[in-house]
Amino acid sequence: MKVYFIGAGPGDPELLTLKAQRLIAACPVCLYAGSLVPPAVVTGAPEGAVVKDTAPMTLDETHAEIRAARRRGEDVARVHSGDPSLYGAIAEQIRRLKADGIAYEIVPGVPAYAAAAAALGQELTIPEIAQSIVLTRMSMQSTAMPDGETLENFARTGATLAIHLAVRNMREIERVLIPHYGAECPVAVAYRVGWPDQMLIRGTLADIRLKVRAEKITRTALILVGPALGEARDFADSALYDPARPHVLRPVVGVDLVEEHNT
Numbered sequence: 610m611k612v613y614f615i616g617a618g619p620g621d622p623e624l625l626t627l628k629a630q631r632l633i634a635a636c637p638v639c640l641y642a643g644s645l646v647p648p649a650v651v652t653g654a655p656e657g658a659v660v661k662d663t664a665p666m667t668l669d670e671t672h673a674e675i676r677a678a679r680r681r682g683e684d685v686a687r688v689h690s691g692d693p694s695l696y697g698a699i700a701e702q703i704r705r706l707k708a709d710g711i712a713y714e715i716v717p718g719v720p721a722y723a724a725a726a727a728a729l730g731q732e733l734t735i736p737e738i739a740q741s742i743v744l745t746r747m748s749m750q751s752t753a754m755p756d757g758e759t760l761e762n763f764a765r766t767g768a769t770l771a772i773h774l775a776v777r778n779m780r781e782i783e784r785v786l787i788p789h790y791g792a793e794c795p796v797a798v799a800y801r802v803g804w805p806d807q808m809l810i811r812g813t814l815a816d817i818r819l820k821v822r823a824e825k826i827t828r829t830a831l832i833l834v835g836p837a838l839g840e841a842r843d844f845a846d847s848a849l850y851d852p853a854r855p856h857v858l859r860p861v862v863g864v865d866l867v868e869e870h871n872t
Contacts, residue, residue: 616718619803769835
C-alpha cells in the first residue's frame with residue numbers, strides 16, 4: 610500500500626500529468642483538497658472508489674482515512690493543487706506517514722506561477738531585465754514567516770515576485786514594494802487560474818489594489834510583480850541561440866562553413 614501525493618496543477622484537468630491521471634484512475638481511495646482542486650480533476654477515479662473532499666476535514670481525520678486504507682491494503686491518491694512541494698502542506702502528512710511506516714511517493718504538478726505566466730502569454734525571465742523568480746507569501750492569518758523571509762528583503766533583489774496567499778493584503782504589498790520597484794512597476798493578479806472563471810488583472814503597483822477590489826477578489830489568487838511583466842521590446846536576445854556563442858551542440862557558424870569548404 611502506498612500514498613501518492615499528486616500535484617493536480619492549477620485547476621484545469623487537462624494540465625494533469627499522465628502519471629497523475631493514471632494514479633487517480635487506479636487508486637481505490639482518492640482524497641482531494643476540494644477548496645483548490647475542482648471535482649473534475651478526480652472524476653477519473655475508479656468506479657466504487659472512496660472519493661472525499663478533505664477541505665472540511667482536519668489533518669487527523671485525513672490521516673485516519675489513510676490508515677483505514679492501509680488496513681484494507683488500498684493505495685491512496687492524495688490530490689493537491691499546483692505542485693505539492695510548494696505550500697502543499699504535505700510535510701506534516703509525511704511526518705505522520707513515516708511514524709506509521711506507510712510508504713509514499715510525490716508526483717509533481719504544474720505550479721500556479723507557471724500556469725499564470727502561460728495564461729498571461731509571457732515569459733517571466735527576460736534577458737537583462739529579470740532572471741530570478743522569488744516564490745513567497747505573506748503571513749496574515751496563516752503560519753508566520755521565518756525571520757529574514759520578508760517581502761521587503763525579497764524586494765531589494767529586484768527579482769520577479771510570485772506572491773501567494775496575499776490578495777487580501779494588497780495595501781501592504783503596495784506600501785512595501787513601491788519604494789523598491791516604483792509605482793509604475795507592472796503587476797498581474799491571476800484569480801483561479803486554470804478554472805472556468807479564471808480572471809487575469811493587469812495593472813501597476815499604484816493601481817492594482819483598486820482594480821482587485823473592484824472585482825471583489827478575496828482569495829485563490831496569485832500576485833506577480835516585476836519589470837518582466839511589462840511590455841518591454843528593446844531587451845537583448847537570449848545567448849542560447851546566438852550564432853556567435855557556440856556550445857557543444859552548435860559549433861561556431863564560421864568554423865562550420867570553413868570545414869564544409871575544405872571537404
